[in-house]
Amino acid sequence: MIWEVAKEEEGQRLDKYLSEQKDHDFSRSYLGKCIQEGCVSVNGEKAKASLKVKAGDRIDFDIPEQKDPEVLPEAIPLDIVYEDDDLLVVNKERGMVVHPAAGHYSGTLVNAVLAHAGSSLSSINGVNRPGIVHRIDKDTTGLLLICKNDLSHQSLAKQLEEHSITRRYHALVFGKIKEEDGIISAPIGRDEKDRKKQAISYKHGKEALTHYKVLERFSDSTLVECRLETGRTHQIRVHMKSIGHPLLGDPVYGLKNRKDGISGQALHAMILGFQHPRTGEYMEFSAPYPADFQALLEKLRKK
Template identity: 45%
Template sequence: MYNTPEYPSDPHSVDERGETRISLVVAPGQHEHVRLDKYLTVMVKNATRNKVQEAIKNGWVLVNGKKEKSSYPVQPNDQIEVTLPIPPPPEAAPEQMDLNIVYEDDDLIIVNKPPGLVVHPAYGNWTGTLVNGLLHYADQLSDVQDDMVRPGIVHRLDKDTSGLLVVARNDVAHNKLADQFARHSIDRHYLALVWGHPDDSGTIDAPLGRNIRDRKLMDVVEGGKRAVTHYRVIERFDHLSLVDVTLETGRTHQIRVHFAHINHPVFGDATYGGAAVRYGPSTGSRKQMFENLFKSLGRQCLHARVLGFKHPRSGEQVTFEAELPDDIAHVLDMIRKQCKPGP
């Protein structure tokens, strides 16, 4: 449970003694009567059942100020305090890496991230990340977060989502960019291939939180964080639709979970139901084509293609666009050749 320096719960802090303190309040109607160890395994990122049980046994977990057993059923409004000693994270090291730099100046770098690349070091991925490559490439990155593993990082993309990221080279630029993200004034367009035929345009307004059964997944949950996705259909095929997606908020896995929620999962997304033939023939050459495309793509068909914001120094609106990566371009080429235009 304390192998990672990063915890998602708020508020949390690391004090001068090297301890992480996590405060949780059980939300009514969400996790009632779940075992204490299972609740913490779900709510604390990178926690394992064994580490949680060890923490409870060692007295590092208090429920309403008292020690409880792992089997204790959490109750609505229970206040849970966790205090854990944690090792310091290893400082991210520079690594030679081929980076696709779209633009750079004294304040920022625009990177076209390839699929399969983790943005910053974290539990299970301490090396080989975009940050490692940036440390080798750039002579300076922002460090306003006082975080040795996330210098310059203003926002993130999922490992298997490709596309544009802005990286801050100094603290002033970082703060101004982060403020724009916080105010939802960043212009972000994603290209997604989804199953079925959603409305020509629409808004998905559904709160997101961690899946109670699998802490690695996100889900639409009552009482979750506000999440709003807007979309517009660009092209239709007989079983699929190509959509332009804009984000009003930027939650973890937001686009993928939202489209799965409305029964139009992103093509190729094995995590949220998009890597199976959802519409169309269940046998035959068409089904085989889709399955071959799943294998060749190996990820969700999702690309962050446009990124626009006010430049932190000049205040001028700047917009960048990334070409489609080869794997998505191949999928679209095959579908345009093999699938009929949709309704």
């Protein structure tokens, strides 16, 4: 990767300059390590992370080859809602990462599914994401599809692309929503100020559409059902925040000083429906609220 320092960027430390470039996802600490290992040069010479860049400087970043560790089966209990020769529907618990990635190469849903299904998983998404056709966030609970072969993966991926899969989430959000239902249509992309977050972005974002309806109102919060037409990263969390109703318990997009006694966003993938890839039959499943979501719901009702 190659960059040329603009006049308004002059004076920044090299590691900070690199971390703020928008065409990669590397953290500042990782970039600092790469600089230390000699992977970054300024005007053809190796440089230190503390170097202050100047306007017109040419910066070359030779990205080191990354070798992910082998993903191994782990005997982790799974809440299996449905299973046949083509697919699995599982109810994911809070705190479980869906597939291995940097910092999470064990304890993931994929590790658990490998132990359960062995080699009987689709190969389309490679060795780190066998069987994974869609995902939900680490602290979001609820229903997920796992594909046992490439036929089911191709069929379900097409249904996702065509927005024909039913995905309904229940969420507890801050504030009283006045209307009974609504549609949020706003593109979502990476937050330009914080690369670990998503944000509404009309310049760089991708189309995102969320339908919501009120299920129950409380003194200072609301239970809503959200139906997704698109599946952008953090879509419901970003969209609900954008209309002034962030999710309770959300550590990234929620209210910083509010304590609701739930460790993560109050978001549950409640209903999942799709056409079976082999039979064409429409199938729909639901999962009950996890204990902490239910406890918060009861607390709000009493309040």
